[in-house]
Amino acid sequence: MTRFIRERGLLPASDVDAIIGGAPVDLIDFQRVVADIPLAERPTMRDWIDRFNDGVERLAA
DSSP, rough: HHHHHHHTSOHHHHHHHHHHHHHHHHHHHHHHHHHHHGGGSSSOHHHHHHHHHHHHHHHHH
């Protein structure tokens, strides 16, 4: 996502660097894996959120 933001100039480079510096390592690893999935084959954002929430609910149980 940060590459997308940087490439399109949606935020100043310093802001993008701050996001990267503050992002959890697991999130960065997740983004690397997802980047290898062709766009047409990626789940929708709703699917990702539902999967995330399912995991959180299992951990909270």
